[in-house]
Amino acid sequence: MADRMKDGKDLGEELVIAHAVAQAEAGAAVVMLIDEIRGAAVATREIGRLERLAAAGQPVGTLSLYSTLTVLRLGIGSRLIPDRNTMRNVHALLRGCDDGLVHIDQTDLLSHRSWKRPQPR
Numbered sequence: 001m002a003d004r005m006k007d008g009k010d011l012g013e014e015l016v017i018a019h020a021v022a023q024a025e026a027g028a029a030v031v032m033l034i035d036e037i038r039g040a041a042v043a044t045r046e047i048g049r050l051e052r053l054a055a056a057g058q059p060v061g062t063l064s065l066y067s068t069l070t071v072l073r074l075g076i077g078s079r080l081i082p083d084r085n086t087m088r089n090v091h092a093l094l095r096g097c098d099d100g101l102v103h104i105d106q107t108d109l110l111s112h113r114s115w116k117r118p119q120p121r
Contacts, residue, residue, distance in 0.1 A: 013039030021046050024061040031064045033071065035100045040065060068094060068101055072109055084110050 013036050020030045020043075034040050047063045054060050072091065075081040081090060091104045108114050 013042070017043050017046060020063055021050070024050055024063045026061065027059060028061040029064075030061065031066060033066050033068065035067050035069075035098065040067070068098065069107055069109070073114060076109075076114055084115065 013034055016032055016034065017039065020032050023030045032043055034043055043063065043065045047065060050060050050063055054062075072081070072087065072094075075090075076087070081087050087109055088104060091101075091107075091109060095101045095103070104110060
């Protein structure tokens, strides 16, 4: 662990995953927000491991994995992100804090498809 702490790359994701797994193993339902590909892959493996333990009858909680883009997509059309201009502003604020967040033009966050809502019947 001491060697790992000397190289801080992705250490944040590793700590998030370690804490989340410990909580889930204790029975909690835990949501992780991870954008880095490597960290998401590790988290996905841990989700699978916990699902296998649960299927074998072990009393464990659950892990869920989301990305910032997923959270932003879920906010489309809400009171927090009512329009595309607000989406641009929110994304820009988040991108200023997260060097791993891709430019909004590389996402579907402004696409017609993303903003199209099912019509009420």
